[in-house]
Amino acid sequence: AAVEKAADTVVATVGDKELTNRKLQVYFNIVVNDFVMNYYSYLSEIGLDYTKPLNEQKCYFEQDKSWEEYFVDTAIETWVSYQSIVLLADEDGYKMDADTQQSLNDLPAQLDEQAKEAGYESADALLKEQMNCTMAEYVDYWTMYEIGVGYTNQKPAAAEVEKFFKEHKEDY
Numbered sequence: 001a002a003v004e005k006a007a008d009t010v011v012a013t014v015g016d017k018e019l020t021n022r023k024l025q026v027y028f029n030i031v032v033n034d035f036v037m038n039y040y041s042y043l044s045e046i047g048l049d050y051t052k053p054l055n056e057q058k059c060y061f062e063q064d065k066s067w068e069e070y071f072v073d074t075a076i077e078t079w080v081s082y083q084s085i086v087l088l089a090d091e092d093g094y095k096m097d098a099d100t101q102q103s104l105n106d107l108p109a110q111l112d113e114q115a116k117e118a119g120y121e122s123a124d125a126l127l128k129e130q131m132n133c134t135m136a137e138y139v140d141y142w143t144m145y146e147i148g149v150g151y152t153n154q155k156p157a158a159a160e161v162e163k164f165f166k167e168h169k170e171d172y
């Protein structure tokens with residue numbers, strides 16, 4: 001009961017959006033998994049043993065923190081960054097392209113198929129065991145990610161570039 005109650009505790013806010021401990025689990029797991037995958041060959045050099053509890057190991061980058069604290073902070077920073085970009089995208093009227101939206105729509109079925117191939121009853125069972133999250137929370141993460149990628153990778157139209165150049169000609 002205490003764990004379930006703590007799951008809904010808000011740990012960060014951006015605008016009117018809230019990050020709960022429950023949602024934080026998604027970001028935490030993805031941050032840890034990405035870190036381990038990207039730095040796998042260096043883990044022993046930086047003192048990270050992912051087979052041991054992260055709260056019992058000192059972080060190489062911030063000696064006053066455990067790896068768990070480091071990854072929690074990174075997960076929160078990631079959510080804040082993603083949420084901030086999503087809010088900007090909303091303000092600017094950004095809309096995700098149809099192909100990306102379709103990929104997100106297909107994500108639950110694809111994950112369900114992969115989960116069954118891996119021996120799980122469903123994608124929900126896989127997500128619960130591997131990431132301690134629901135499908136909705138997982139899809140929400142990827143939706144925010146895709147909005148951020150799409151919004152920040154937009155290129156201005158040639159007319160916008162020309163107009164800006166003319167307005168700031170003396171700056172060049």
